[in-house]
Amino acid sequence: MDEAQLIKGIQQGDHKSFQILVETYQRMVVNTCLGIVHNQADAEDLAQDVFLEIFRTAEKFRGDSKLSTWLYRIATNRSLNLIRNNKRKRFFQSIEETFTGGRNRSSEISENRADQPDQNMADQQRSDLLHRAIDRLPEKQRIAFTLNKYEELPYQQIAEIMEISLASVESLIHRAKKNLQEQLLDCYKRKCV
Template sequence: MKEEEFIRELQQAKQSAYSRLIEDYQQKVFSTCMSFVPNKEDAEDIAQEVFVEVFNSIQKFKGNSKLSTWIYRIAVNKCLEFIRKKNTKKRFAFMQSVFGKSMPADKSSYFTEFNHPGVLLANKEQSEILFKAIDKLPKDQKVVFTLHKIEGLSYKEIGTITEKSLSSVESLMFRAKKNLQKLLHSYYKSNYG
């Protein structure tokens, strides 16, 4: 079935098209969510939100990009939205603790599980260190690095998903690698130096 026909069936709310969409994209979306938020429960929740958004917005899909690109964009945006909300809650809890309000700080972290399907690092501790370092990158660098190195997307695909030029994607990737080298060097120097 051609993509245009598949999209048309999704827009007509055909059950068979939705089943195929879930079958074709469930693992890819979950993997992307795990790349940004390496906590299984949170990643599953975000992945469900992605499919709800796809179902609710498929009528607006114009076909200016591939369906997979559009779905990746939704997944990345949902992950970044989750991280923003989580960080806002942490800042709020921290401010309350500083000013003496009795509200427990959110001690949870999304770095609780490292069974990411796309990361085959033998040492679990190394994958945790890597994900924490990636999380410290500026947002645009984190998105580009994650989509390229963990999800295996090309710079061209990343440019389409993030709506950035190829040279911007290359530049962000270069800076992400440099920043990760510094972050990881600092970590190893302070812990093993």
């Protein structure tokens, strides 16, 4: 079944077509979300939201771009919305802690870390450091970098997803790499890891 038939089936409410869509693109959507939010459970939840949105809004798909481009765009937007909402939530929690003296704060201690060998811990720390550095990139740099490095998308497809020029994508990825290099170099000089 080609993309046109698949979309037409979904637009007509065909559950078999929707199932084929999910089976074909689920890994791609989850990985896209994971590359942005860095949390497997959140990425899987976001992927479900993406597919539900596709099912509800399939009639809006005009076919101007590939189906995968549309999915990447929705997955990216949903992921960024989650990050924004989490930042807003943390902001209000910090205000609440200021007024309550931190009495309402819940502890977030990972149970798995105590059981991991030293090497896994060091690897996890380096991974966390990289994710934090990526998260500090400006939004457009973060999106372009994530789609290119985590999803291995070509610049042209990233340009379509982000609705910007190819030159802009090249510039964003170049600046993202430079910013990451500076952040990580600075951190290693300060011995963050």
